[in-house]
Amino acid sequence: MRKRLTVAAATVLALLASVFxxxxxxxxxxxxxxxxxxxxxxxxxxxxxxxxxxxxxxxxxxxxxxxxxxxxxxxxxxxxxxxxxxxxxxxxxxxxxxxxxxxxxxxxxxxxxxxxxxxxxxxxxxxxxxxxxxxxxxxxxxxxxxxxxxxxxxxxxxxxxxxxxxxxxxxxxxxxxxxxxxxxxxxxxxxxxxxxxxxxxxxxxxxxxxxxxxxxxxxxxxxxxxxxxxxxxxxxxxxxxxxxxxxxxxxxxxxxxxxxxxxxxxxxxxxxxxxxxxxxxxxxxxxxxxxxxxxxxxxxxxxxxxxxxxxxxxxxxxxxxxxxxxxxxGPPTEPTDPPTEPTDPPTEPTDPPVEPTGDCTAAYATIGSWGGGFQGEVTVTAGDSAISNWTVSWTFPGGQTVSQGWNASFSGSSSVTAGNVSYNGQLGAGQSTAFGFIGSGSAPDSLVLSCTTD
Known part of the structure; x- marks a missing residue:
């Protein structure tokens, strides 16, 4: 049975606590x-x-x-x-x-x-x-x-x-x-x-x-x-x-x-x-x-x-x-002001713009599990150069499937591809972001992940 404080004791406790x-x-x-x-x-x-x-x-x-x-x-x-x-x-x-x-x-x-x-x-x-x-x-x-x-x-x-x-x-x-x-x-x-x-x-x-x-x-x-x-x-x-x-x-x-x-x-x-x-x-x-x-x-x-x-x-x-x-x-996904129209038509560049071409790595962790399900998290990290987008893919080893996820665009269920969304694709050299998902089945001990950039 739960012990109860007397009214007097509770009052003293409240007064003492209010001091510190x-x-x-x-x-x-x-x-x-x-x-x-x-x-x-x-x-x-x-x-x-x-x-x-x-x-x-x-x-x-x-x-x-x-x-x-x-x-x-x-x-x-x-x-x-x-x-x-x-x-x-x-x-x-x-x-x-x-x-x-x-x-x-x-x-x-x-x-x-x-x-x-x-x-x-x-x-x-x-x-x-x-x-x-x-x-x-x-x-x-x-x-x-x-x-x-x-x-x-x-x-x-x-x-x-x-x-x-x-x-x-x-x-x-x-x-x-x-x-x-x-x-x-x-x-x-x-x-x-x-x-x-x-x-x-x-x-x-x-x-x-x-x-x-x-x-x-x-x-x-x-x-x-x-x-x-x-x-x-x-x-x-x-x-x-x-x-x-x-x-x-x-x-x-x-x-x-x-x-x-x-x-x-x-x-x-x-x-x-x-x-x-x-x-x-x-x-x-x-x-x-x-x-x-x-x-x-x-x-x-x-x-x-x-x-x-x-x-x-x-x-x-x-x-x-x-x-x-x-x-x-992170930053809002929508711009606060609409883009302005240019007064002159754009000039053609003499060379195509250089896109970041760095590589990326991905690491998996099980955040929690319960009977018949688990929560996973994947951390994506840019390599020695900045990247503008990333895609992570994997195949579950035991037939597990993804039922829902966040901070990435998902396709597939057992063989899964997850790509960046608008606000987390650009990463500076060595920077990381993470996405998560809810899986059905037993939590895997590990996942073999492939991380690529365009």
Whole structure:
């Protein structure tokens, strides 16, 4: 049975932790990480989340949503998953596919277990312990993705039952420590109790102690803003408390209306922009049960924005105007300005232009594996001269096949050819790039790769 802190002990812990929270480690710089109360990429660039939630677990067929969400300017997508307690479980291959879709569409991926919603009031809800068990099951497909993936341990993990809400701090700290002990270096995101809205200020008052429990200092707090945040002053007060304390926070869910009241979405978005905080709106499409008005598009049609969709993407302080793409994806694939027309026709060169003619090498590594599947990564390195393109080919030794991939253009399944895409073909002498794929079958010990340039 899990030990519980008394109210007095928890209060003392929170007070002590608030004194030394700034002295905690800056974070694991292997990927996305917290530094000085802010989320940063591995290269030190600050990353401010601007995104929406997508109900993948309930609508797994709508994989085109990732491209549509990106097309409207988001830099992050929060993906609904299930650990199998309340809804159909999303297995390793499915989660690997979700990560692949995020990367293909240059989106940071926040993955969340939705089954924990309202534990203590909702009888079918999962515990945080069960959510952690699930993340550990997925370790093979999550390791190596620290640049691209945030782990939102459990959605709204407690309802309003006072007895279970009192367990939020020790249970959340225990969940963080279990994941760190299992070898996870990812940024962890922890939701507030009270169905995510923290009207009891349980998360606010205990956040310093929970943050201090993470040996890597790489935890972000998530507040969900619905009817409790109908007044702009309430929004500002809550967010400023975390900012002033140097504690990382994201608005992990909010809407323009809700059954429990009318949240002040204008202030939520304006204060997020003013304070440099991330926000994620709920949700792309597929809402039911009387909250269909929270759909951002009609029936998963990316070209049919609802009033809420218009507001969050293109209104004041909206996603389209404020989102900055993560630098880990490299330079944008589209030019910022159209090319200008020359005033005179081009002259014919006396000699044809010289194209880089250097060679390249390729190396394979298995990133993770599970029953019936694996994730592979190939690193391409230019030789002594620059190259402008590359092609890698191989044949799997045991009949394995590629089911999906990213950062390359693939053809074939068992005998595979992968060529560069627009943003990673040009490599200077000795420079490298990498592409990945999901394979079916047993992970090969090695691959014989051929790397060529034109």
């Amino acid at each position: 929270v700034i002295a905690q480690p800056a974070g694991a710089a292997t990927g996305l990480h917290v530094q000085n109360g802010r989320l940063h990429e591995a290269n030190g660039q600050e990353f401010v989340i601007r995104g929406v939630s997508h109900p993948h677990n309930w609508y797994p067929q709508h994989t085109g949503a990732f491209a549509d969400i990106k097309a409207h300017g988001a830099n992050t997508v929060r993906v609904v998953l299930s650990n199998g307690v309340r809804w159909a479980k999303n297995g390793p291959s499915d989660v690997a596919g979700v990560i692949s879709l995020c990367k293909q569409n240059r989106l940071i991926c926040m993955l969340e277990v939705h089954d924990t919603t309202g534990y203590g009031e909702e009888g079918a809800a999962s515990t945080l312990d069960q959510a952690v068990d699930y993340w550990i099951e997925l370790k093979s497909v999550l390791q190596g993705e620290e640049d691209y993936v945030l782990i939102n341990i459990g959605n709204e993990p407690y309802g309003n039952d006072a007895a279970t809400v009192a367990d939020w701090a020790p249970d959340t700290s225990a969940a963080i420590q279990r994941l760190r002990g299992a070898g996870f270096d990812h940024t962890l995101v922890v939701d507030a109790p009270n169905w995510g809205q923290d009207w009891s200020h349980t998360m606010r008052d205990n956040a310093a102690g929970v943050y201090a429990s993470d040996p890597t200092g790489n935890t972000v707090f998530s507040i969900h803003m619905y009817g409790v945040y109908a007044q702009g002053a309430t929004v500002t007060s809550y967010l400023e408390h975390f900012v002033n304390a140097g504690l990382p926070i994201v608005i992990g869910e909010f809407g323009h209306d809700h059954s429990d009241g009318n949240p002040d979405e204008d202030t939520i978005m304006a204060e997020a922009e003013r304070l440099g905080l991330g926000y994620i709106g709920w949700s792309w499409s597929g809402n039911s049960g009387g909250v269909e008005y929270l759909d951002m598009v009609d029936d998963f049609d990316g070209d049919s924005l609802t009033p809420w969709g218009q507001r969050i993407f293109y209104g004041p302080d909206g996603i389209a105007d404020t989102a900055q793409e993560a630098t880990v994806f």
